[in-house]
Amino acid sequence: MSHNTFGHLFRVTTWGESHGPALGCVVDGCPPGLRFKLEDLQVWLDKRKPGQSRFVTQRREADLVKVLSGVMFDTDGETMISTGTPISMLIENTDQRSKDYGDIAQQYRPGHADYTYDLKYGIRDYRGGGRSSARETAARVAAGGIARLVVPGVKVRGALIQIGKHKINRQNWDWDQVDNNPFFAPDPEIVPVWEEYLDGIRKNGSSIGAIVEVVAEGVPAGLGAPIYSKLDQDIAALLMSINAVKGVEIGNGFGAAEITGEENADEMRMGNDGTPLFLSNNAGGILGGISTGQPVVARFAIKPTSSILTERQSIDAAGNNVDIRTKGRHDPCVGIRAVPIGEAMVACAIADHYLRDRGQTGRLK
Amino acid sequence: MSHNTFGHLFRVTTWGESHGPALGCVVDGCPPGLRFKLEDLQVWLDKRKPGQSRFVTQRREADLVKVLSGVMFDTDGETMISTGTPISMLIENTDQRSKDYGDIAQQYRPGHADYTYDLKYGIRDYRGGGRSSARETAARVAAGGIARLVVPGVKVRGALIQIGKHKINRQNWDWDQVDNNPFFAPDPEIVPVWEEYLDGIRKNGSSIGAIVEVVAEGVPAGLGAPIYSKLDQDIAALLMSINAVKGVEIGNGFGAAEITGEENADEMRMGNDGTPLFLSNNAGGILGGISTGQPVVARFAIKPTSSILTERQSIDAAGNNVDIRTKGRHDPCVGIRAVPIGEAMVACAIADHYLRDRGQTGRLK
Amino acid sequence: MSHNTFGHLFRVTTWGESHGPALGCVVDGCPPGLRFKLEDLQVWLDKRKPGQSRFVTQRREADLVKVLSGVMFDTDGETMISTGTPISMLIENTDQRSKDYGDIAQQYRPGHADYTYDLKYGIRDYRGGGRSSARETAARVAAGGIARLVVPGVKVRGALIQIGKHKINRQNWDWDQVDNNPFFAPDPEIVPVWEEYLDGIRKNGSSIGAIVEVVAEGVPAGLGAPIYSKLDQDIAALLMSINAVKGVEIGNGFGAAEITGEENADEMRMGNDGTPLFLSNNAGGILGGISTGQPVVARFAIKPTSSILTERQSIDAAGNNVDIRTKGRHDPCVGIRAVPIGEAMVACAIADHYLRDRGQTGRLK
């Protein structure tokens, strides 16, 4: 089960399960001299934190991040300055409600990793799914908080654009709305629709899929490489590494399959300020694997959680047919909390390519 | 421009441009004792080879692969046996038609990597796009030929399922049809539709996008890891590394966003032979990043090539506004030749995870 | 300052400085099903722990290791079983004596990393050397404790064989003596000699170099690869990664430069039990980068610590000439505590190659 590390120069290693004492990550390769306060990281963890509305799991976690290494404190005793050494961050698990897992311990939830886990490892932490628990993503979000500091001026924002068949109206897109509703929806008109729809899902003990869009502005042009280290490839890999993600696209994505070269071409003109302008952004800010300077646009699809109250046919570890229902606290739509996670993954990919292009230390240049 | 290597234990490094003397790859980590003939590799290269129908580029390349290292010959002087050392393969470029590239050398084709290349590297092989040339993929296909030998009993097949808005009828899916038409279409009824449609595109000097589906059967259960080394993540990364790919999905993919947990759950029952059966495959053969033993199903979207005859607004290297048309031989639908490339990438990802799970040498087990 | 990770399948990431709240490591790639108790790890940390004799630093650290993830507890509530997920271990820093670092903060100790740190990073944790502090090695030793469990039957032991010009008599080698003296000396006759010699060094506030030998028995034959992943190469790299190490050798090492092919050849005969026997072990258990099944023998040289009481010429950060003396608690011979660290590094290299050869999961074989 190697490779809980990602990134080439900006490298993040995460560890921890939902039912151990804590989880966390080590951010290696962070340049020296970055200045930040704990609240600059905590803000992203709070965004992902469970229990913030009736539409997400009711598990209660403070999700307070601690920084254990890699920084020195400025004279104010509050501002941290990165030293270039590994930044170790830790988040305690506080709500490990002891309950009867009897069934799940021996039975496989359809659509869940239970089965493949047992098959591969022969041992499985049934108390929350081990590494496939969404709790692991708290560590990613903390790492993303550091990544956002690495590239000057970069701004990475995400939004939920679809729940089930209910899509936002892109005409209404307003970033200021995203934090004003429990869905990270950029379209205020979709909020009541989703509320009513998700209440129904929730009451039935059902679950539903969703689509998240992440946009990174201020990405310097020239980050990435033509193949095997394409910026979009690394973004796609990290988004696909998020639990329950089944699809990823860049810019027009699958829509590019349906249009002609004329429609797809992002035409260019020189701007009045003497810098090149793109007249459209079908490419999603990446051409030939390299950033153009336009906003980088990525989307990913999250499947519905497999933990549902409706009875489903399955088998148990002993090879018996069983019918299974999953009790306990779950997200009716895990896509909601995937928004800050997607942001973190995109921020990490950009930071990694930034360091590869510009160098890791910076001081000697 | 580092990282022309992919894979962790089964590692492939590709090199070469469309206008150098040759291109090729080094396959490192191949287990010893694999037996194959040159034709076992050539068959895949022939599938990708240009000039085989009026619907692909008319560039003429023999695309004959040579094996320069990593094998010993059996007594028949024809069968190669892998020794476990790096397998170096070389493909000569034979059709480097010298022509006037004057415009393209200084101008940026909208939607093409020209602009980002110059921006990043300050030097660019305008004679065919350098590493972003589709010719690079010949090396991938050769590597995929080796990868197919690594996992006993695995069968990786691809098909074109959509061109522009014209989709196949999945009810008609017939693998035997795939090699009976110039599109790798599994649905014979779509062939005349695509022919007529693509003839129009071609005559206008236009281009169109497409979607490819790759299915891997016989993948052992238990390959992959929960996060950061998920089998689906590595497949997604390699598919996204193919030129012009803008989206990737596994199993239901983006469709998973629109269904409920009940619909998405692949129910299980014990088969009569005592082995577990899945009653559906929404997961695309991968749960929690680990293969289930069901067929692995991946799809990817290819954008239309940016080389079109219609005039488009752009700029040149000197910062002047220009209008540009791209002459020369191009694929009206690059998605067609992407089918064997997609197969190769999926085969490589599976081989890599197989070795990580089972060990690299095999002999000592 | 990326790359605080080593290993390819058995991967260790360490973090932490001597003056932060804690330090630790994440061991990724550990196979599932390994059973151990905390004391099985603590025993190695105790061996490295400071303050155990007058010949090592008087800094007092409990160096108690905690396991935060990657295990489930057996019914005895004490025995841990690895789940195959990352094992995160943490060691608190308890003795961060606040003192006046005024001089060292601005001045560069000759032979110390102060100068290159400031030069590269522009910021330096002068309170103990940051990552170049020997405290980092506590995390390595904890990781080594896990590594020792990965390869069945392997036994990795180290000993101090030289301090300054005083060498042990190899005729007297007795492993049972190693833990009976404060030097990890395998030769009881050298102990009084070293005691008297080191007391002199210590009283002068001086320091002295040393040589450590590590022997790994029970290493399966066939681990490693011919080049770039030679078992001896990975061992050499990890030993060289230990602070203050300036030389590494395998088997005869530098002695091999002075002998002929006839003398160097380890002759072979079939043993009575039908297994091959080597009549000597000049190779140090590794031929062509691959283990032979004989004991793997490695040695490394540790320079004297640069923290000494004698005044030395140096410069300060402002570019002034200064004369500097280093007060504080230091090891007169850092080589002593390097013994368990060297053992850990060799154990990790062997575990990594074992997994590469045999596979990471083990269950599916």
Add this chain to the structure above:
Amino acid sequence: MSHNTFGHLFRVTTWGESHGPALGCVVDGCPPGLRFKLEDLQVWLDKRKPGQSRFVTQRREADLVKVLSGVMFDTDGETMISTGTPISMLIENTDQRSKDYGDIAQQYRPGHADYTYDLKYGIRDYRGGGRSSARETAARVAAGGIARLVVPGVKVRGALIQIGKHKINRQNWDWDQVDNNPFFAPDPEIVPVWEEYLDGIRKNGSSIGAIVEVVAEGVPAGLGAPIYSKLDQDIAALLMSINAVKGVEIGNGFGAAEITGEENADEMRMGNDGTPLFLSNNAGGILGGISTGQPVVARFAIKPTSSILTERQSIDAAGNNVDIRTKGRHDPCVGIRAVPIGEAMVACAIADHYLRDRGQTGRLK
């Protein structure tokens, strides 16, 4: 047998055996805009080329290097300019004398990798040792030629300083002498001694070990990292990856074990030009894993080749005791030709760390 690649941003993958049609390497990560001619690479290959004196193998190889990719030609049609894409280089094997390998095919030469190869891979190219053949190093030397161009002003030179027990007199060190004798000796007075000694070795069909020293001048200060990516660690790993190398040291190396902190400390003073001066270089140009700006000094020990005419006890693949003598053309002292190989490895390590510190593209800075 994965990992025929080394380097993190400047990555070299080598391939090929001594008895295939060719061998070569792919240099990935080379920055764009480097200008060189073929002769700038060939000069290093010629230095390593066999058959240049009676003291090295009489195998005849032209060792002409070809560049297949990664460059564009300047208008002179001769000067190559790196494009930042992978540089693939190929060297043909011309002298594959067919001879009777009957014995060696089934018998194991003591001290040779034959035994471990068969054990691990179950198949072995007995016609020259496969990947453990010294021919592989021709590819390294070609890669080193590119590496030398990456770091402006760096100068990497090597010399043979000891054969058997016969050491040079360091007082006589004169770099200008190195290319004036068949041994790369920097001390003219040792040449006749070595000639007489090696003639004896050669006539007996024996072999002898040696020590090589490599010095890199003009290495910018600040390259490397404190642990796991120490510049000296990467140099040690690459030198240890050379066939027959059994020991590596930096600066004082093993000598550091015998001196005190006072003796080891490289004192500093500000120079008249306002730059820091070191008054000695015991550290070998590296402190805490990071370059100081002083010359980087590394040494490595090469064992005598195991191919000797004297009969030795061994076993064969069938498990029989045999007595074996190795006929054929061999180097009486492989250490001689290791000089340019060692230079290449040091140059590659420095280039890799230079790119990590300064960035890969350079253009955007």
